[in-house]
Amino acid sequence: MNLSERIKLILEENQLKQKELAKELGVTESYISAIINSRNYNISQALATLIEEKYGYSTSWILEGTEPKLKVIGKNRTLSDIHKKAILQIEKLTPEQIKAVLAFVKSLEEVENDLKGRQ
Structure with a gap:
């Protein structure tokens, strides 16, 4: 994949x-x-580097096509690309927005637990 294709992919994946x-x-x-x-x-x-900071794609992948495509976050190297992308987006949120995301996640867990309890 050349630079042109990588930039097109960044455009596509970020709409x-x-x-x-x-x-x-x-x-x-x-x-x-x-x-x-x-x-x-x-x-x-x-x-x-600016693309990496704004969108989470690793500098080496942007410049040379070297994997991993997304910058490595934390010590968990087994995260999927979608998990990494979600973490990168969360890093950009304000504290109030993060609280809202956590409340949403908690509500999902509660719904899942309710559904398990009904089975």
């Missing part, structure tokens, strides 16, 4: 348009377009 990604990264839309259309085969280490 972003080129314009949105460009704005988030502080580059022009034409720069993103050049990467996607294979007119630009390299990006800087700094830009790859």
